[in-house]
Every structure is written in structure tokens, then in C-alpha cells.
Amino acid sequence: MSDVLAQLNQVLAARKAEGDPQQSYVAQLHHKGLNKILEKVGEECTETLLAAKDAERSGNTDLLISETADLWFHSLVMLSHLGTSSDAVLNELARRFDLSGLDEKAARTK
Numbered sequence: 793m794s795d796v797l798a799q800l801n802q803v804l805a806a807r808k809a810e811g812d813p814q815q816s817y818v819a820q821l822h823h824k825g826l827n828k829i830l831e832k833v834g835e836e837c838t839e840t841l842l843a844a845k846d847a848e849r850s851g852n853t854d855l856l857i858s859e860t861a862d863l864w865f866h867s868l869v870m871l872s873h874l875g876t877s878s879d880a881v882l883n884e885l886a887r888r889f890d891l892s893g894l895d896e897k898a899a900r901t902k
Contacts, residue, residue: 797878800865804872821869829870836863 804818811819821829840863843856871877 794882797868797882800868801872801877801879804868804877808872818869818872822873826870826873829866829873832866833863833870836866839863 807816807818808822811822813820813823821832836859840856840859843859847853847856868878871881
């Protein structure tokens with residue numbers, strides 16, 4: 793799966809660097825700036841939460857998967873806009889892998 797993230801990182805970087813906002817949604821987001829990107833992340837987050845509640849009631853996770861993909865995608869655009877990528881997030885998750893979640897959370901609040 794990290795191949796998919798690596799490919800997305802490459803596409804996002806290319807669209808940021810040389811994408812035409814008239815031809816590329818990602819280039820358009822980069823052109824509009826961080827506030828627009830954050831607006832999209834927030835919108836997708838809300839839609840993901842609502843889809844999760846619907847999935848809990850219905851047992852159907854199709855919409856939840858779709859909205860989560862949108863949330864992840866827009867989060868990756870945000871990271872790209874700020875000069876980083878999913879690699880940094882994956883490295884942070886790897887760093888935390890052998891930590892107790894409770895210990896890791898407690899360390900952040902100090």
C-alpha cells in the first residue's frame with residue numbers, strides 16, 4: 793500500500809510545482825492556498841464522521857470508505873502544500889508502533 797502513497801506523493805508534488813489550476817484540481821487547491829485546503833480537510837472530516845454514524849446504523853461501510861479516501865486525499869494535499877508528505881506521517885506512525893498508546897499520549901501532554 794505504501795506504493796499507492798508514494799505515487800500520490802509524486803503526483804501531488806508535480807501538481808504543486810507545475811500543475812495548471814485550469815486543468816488540475818490539486819493545482820487549483822494549491823493555487824487557492826492553505827485556507828482553501830484546510831476548508832476541504834474540514835469538510836471531508838465532517839463527511840467522514842457522518843458516514844461513520846450512518847455505517848454504524850446500516851452496517852454498510854461503502855460511503856465511509858469513500859469519505860475516508862477523500863479525507864486522506866485532502867490531508868495529503870495539505871501535507872504537500874506545507875512541504876512534507878505521507879512519508880513523514882508513516883515515519884511517525886512507525887516510531888510510535890512499539891509504544892503504548894496511553895504512554896505516547898501522556899508524553900505529548902507534558
